[in-house]
Amino acid sequence: MTIHAALFYFFAAILVFAALRVITARNPVHSALWLVLAFFTAAAHWLMLGAEFLAIVLVLVYVGAVMVLFLFVIMMLDVNFENLRRGFRSYLPVGITVGILVLVEMALVLVSSYLKPGVAAAGAPVAADNTRALGRLLYTDYVYPFEIAAVILLVAIVAAITLTHRRRKETKHQNPGEQVRVHARDRLRVVAMPSEKRER
Amino acid sequence: MMDSTASPIVQLLGPAWPVVWTLLKIVAIALPLIIGVAYLTLAERKIIGAMQVRIGPNRVGPFGLLQPFADVFKLIFKEIVVPSGANRYLFFVAPMLALGPALAAWAVIPFSGTMVLADIHAGLLYVLAMTSIGVYGIILAGWASNSKYAFLGCLRSAAQIVSYEIAMGFALVGVLMCASSLNLSDIVRGQEGGAAYWYVWPLFPLFVVYLISGIAETNRHPFDVAEGESEIVAGFHVEYSGVAFAVFFLAEYMNMILIAALVATMFLGGWLSPWPLLNHVGIPGLGIRPFGDGLPWLLGKMALVLLIFLWIRATFPRYRYDQIMRLGWKVFIPITLVWIVFVATMMQTRWAYLFH
Numbered sequence: 001m002t003i004h005a006a007l008f009y010f011f012a013a014i015l016v017f018a019a020l021r022v023i024t025a026r027n028p029v030h031s032a033l034w035l036v037l038a039f040f041t042a043a044a045h046w047l048m049l050g051a052e053f054l055a056i057v058l059v060l061v062y063v064g065a066v067m068v069l070f071l072f073v074i075m076m077l078d079v080n081f082e083n084l085r086r087g088f089r090s091y092l093p094v095g096i097t098v099g100i101l102v103l104v105e106m107a108l109v110l111v112s113s114y115l116k117p118g119v120a121a122a123g124a125p126v127a128a129d130n131t132r133a134l135g136r137l138l139y140t141d142y143v144y145p146f147e148i149a150a151v152i153l154l155v156a157i158v159a160a161i162t163l164t165h166r167r168r169k170e171t172k173h174q175n176p177g178e179q180v181r182v183h184a185r186d187r188l189r190v191v192a193m194p195s196e197k198r199e200r
Numbered sequence: 201m202m203d204s205t206a207s208p209i210v211q212l213l214g215p216a217w218p219v220v221w222t223l224l225k226i227v228a229i230a231l232p233l234i235i236g237v238a239y240l241t242l243a244e245r246k247i248i249g250a251m252q253v254r255i256g257p258n259r260v261g262p263f264g265l266l267q268p269f270a271d272v273f274k275l276i277f278k279e280i281v282v283p284s285g286a287n288r289y290l291f292f293v294a295p296m297l298a299l300g301p302a303l304a305a306w307a308v309i310p311f312s313g314t315m316v317l318a319d320i321h322a323g324l325l326y327v328l329a330m331t332s333i334g335v336y337g338i339i340l341a342g343w344a345s346n347s348k349y350a351f352l353g354c355l356r357s358a359a360q361i362v363s364y365e366i367a368m369g370f371a372l373v374g375v376l377m378c379a380s381s382l383n384l385s386d387i388v389r390g391q392e393g394g395a396a397y398w399y400v401w402p403l404f405p406l407f408v409v410y411l412i413s414g415i416a417e418t419n420r421h422p423f424d425v426a427e428g429e430s431e432i433v434a435g436f437h438v439e440y441s442g443v444a445f446a447v448f449f450l451a452e453y454m455n456m457i458l459i460a461a462l463v464a465t466m467f468l469g470g471w472l473s474p475w476p477l478l479n480h481v482g483i484p485g486l487g488i489r490p491f492g493d494g495l496p497w498l499l500g501k502m503a504l505v506l507l508i509f510l511w512i513r514a515t516f517p518r519y520r521y522d523q524i525m526r527l528g529w530k531v532f533i534p535i536t537l538v539w540i541v542f543v544a545t546m547m548q549t550r551w552a553y554l555f556h
Contacts, residue, residue: 029343033290036336056325064332065362068339072358075343075351129321131382176526 007048015041028074036067053131225317229306237453238268244510251514278442283346286439290344295440295447298337302454305330309461310385312471312494323384324372327462328365331417334455335361338419338426338436341448345439353435356521357419357426363528364416370536371410374403375466377543378555388470390556395474400467402555405539407467409532411508414459416528418452421513425521456509457502464501471498 018038025031039062046055138146210217242257242264249256257264282288308323310316320326335358342354376382378399379390391398400407416423427435437448464470472493473479482489519527547555 033340052320052322053325056322056329060325060329060332064329064335065365068332068335068358068362071336071339071343072355075339076355131322131325173522176523 011041011044029071032067032071032074036063039063051130053134229317230303233306233454233457236457237450240453240457240506242268247510248514272446275442275446280442280444283439285346287344290340292444294337294341294344295444297340298334298451299447301330301333302451302458305458308384309465310388310470311498315495316385319383319385322382324376324382328369328372332365337451342436347439349432349438350436352432353426357436360423360426360524361417363525364413367409367528367532367536368413368417370533370540371406374406374540374543375399378402384465387466388472391469391472394476398467398469402543403467405535409536411463413532414463415509415512418455418459420456420509422516422518423524424518425524456506460502460505463505464498468501471495473497
């Protein structure tokens, strides 16, 4: 067994264990942290495949931003575990059916890609600077799908903001522009008062 | 570099030599860094003291030079108190999670033309990823402490870091457009030719945004609402004492030095000297060029950026939280977006040489 294979099994074991702990951990914050570990090990796998751009972006986007916001929300929730676990037995058959279906679908996809002869070439060693290669591909051959995906994301952002944003009347807020533009004469009135003679 | 001179050792260790050699290089980066942190704390107190017409620490050793060691020994011998109801495991893991990324990001910083631990292609992205992971230490410290003040501090800090990271990322986009590379060594080499070629000039708005976002990202004054003393005692590390607190302190100052190194590398020409003729000053026969390109210039530029950080801390009052958010989202992000589009447009005109 080469060092490469040993590393693969090492990371794979961590990845599977972390993924299992995500769904079995009792505390949701612990679940989120196990998910962070799972993302990290997946990034390590990609790094071993030579996909350094994808690996670093996985850490940057999912570990550095998405999971931070997840933790942010989960920490503030007061989750009652007894209530969550109550319906476990009644939902079990449905859950198992869905799980098996997902497993079969994934297996079908993987098997078909194994049987296809052209896919083996994709596993060939990629160019060393794959950030440049990926960028060139995204902005030449795949520029329209890429731009459409970007526009869909933009629409999603705008939609999310319009759905949740509301101007509340009772909160007080300032207008920084007005604060900057203010002059002394708007705030201060100098009143001339002649001094009076002291009476003896 | 030293492979030929150390050949008996190389033969003795055999296949383990690359691992040992890398570990030695890591120690050669981490050890000076920790000493640098120690003396940065002293410099901070001395410089702010001077700005406020005080003397600063001067009791321990000559000119107070042993003060950092006194502080460290004091912290080491203090008891570590675990709050009741705290999540014990995460409580101790949190400081390590803060320190780890702060150290790991140094792997790709080029100290000179040949001195870099990992010269990877996506170095800039790696730095961005590592600095964004550092927030976990703060969040978990606040959550695991089982304390209101710590929790409020960590929420403030998390929201602030995530917001300013966007502006920082956009500032880096400008740098990579100019250098047309993500490799930090290539970015430095792209600025060759003297101070007039540094990226600080074509990217001046991005430079200012990056510098200020860097201060916000490290939770330094005037953005230190995460540990605002008058509001939430000491923020996320209020329950920490002894060595656990010292590790947080170490991580914060290490991040400061890292931001300074990044500013120097990306905008101020890194290890290049500001005047190329200085490369020819010295004794050519012996190869001694005291003012040539190399590590001293990088250290000097880092010291300058750190001085600006301390200066800002001594000068400005603390921001209010909504003002911090406004500055990040409504001022910095639009500035960076506009400047990126401006740079991209100018690169298509005949003034493109100004931006490379």
